[in-house]
Amino acid sequence: MKIRILLLSLICSAAAVTGVNAAEGKAKGGDKDETVLGGHMDKMGGAFRKLKRQISDASKNADSLTLVATIKAAGIESAKEKPAWKPEDAAKFQAKMKDFNAKVDKLEAALKANDNATAAKICDELGQAQKEGHKEFKKPDEKKK
Ligand code: HEM
Structure with a gap:
């Protein structure tokens, strides 16, 4: 059970990091081609x-x-x-x-x-x-x- 919770939180944080990067990339790209x-x-x-x-x-x-x-x-x-x-x-x-x-x-x-x-x-x-x-x-x- 503990392992499952650990895995779940790992997946969540990975998703959060990916999400942040994607958002930054978009903002940066948006600035560049402004x-x-x-x-x-x-x-x-x-x-x-x-x-x-x-x-x-x-x-x-x-x-x-x-x-x-x-x-x-x-x-x-x-x-x-x-x-x-x-x-x-x-x-x-x-x-x-x-x-x-x-x-x-x-x-x-x-x-x-x-x-x-x-x-x-x-x-x-x-x-x-x-x-x-x-x-x-x-x-x-x-x-x-
Ligand atoms: C080898 C020559 C040049 C290079 C490599 C260069 C490169 C760049 C780069 C990388 C940007 C940023 C673009 C962005 O992402 O917004 C920029 C912006 C700009 N450059 Fe140049 N540039 C050159 C020559 C010039 C010259 C000769 C002028 C004016 C006579 C000029 C006027 C501008 C202006 C006004 C911007 C702002 C963009 C805007 O107003 O929309 N650049 N330049």
Whole structure:
């Protein structure tokens, strides 16, 4: 009998933990895709993180070009959106995104030419544009992302 009670309470606590995790996952997922722009930015974020690690490695240029294609597609879509925190600055934001996208095109050309030194330099510039863009248009408490 005691064992049964023990088993039952174990099952209950396991279910409770699973339930909590599921709820957190949902809340987190909900936050992430809260805005259309946030969704595009997330796609850009995953690709950019990997790209930075391998940008100087010419043997990975084919893969780097697929990452750049992801960033490019997300950048083009982002330029059609408004920043949630400062919707009134939409025009300025869109102009900055277009500058960013022009740099992404240059990065693509450098990789196609196997010019990894130039590609690495442009990659740094994109990181800088990210920092500036987030400072200007992103809600301060989300800056850490
Ligand atoms: C390599 C470049 C960039 C990366 C990797 C990047 C990544 C991200 C990530 C991961 C988020 C959080 C998304 C979320 O889950 O809500 C975000 C949000 C955001 N980013 Fe970027 N970003 C980049 C460039 C830029 C640039 C250039 C700008 C502005 C010109 C910008 C403006 C924003 C804004 C406004 C948000 C908040 C989302 C919203 O308002 O709905 N980002 N970004």
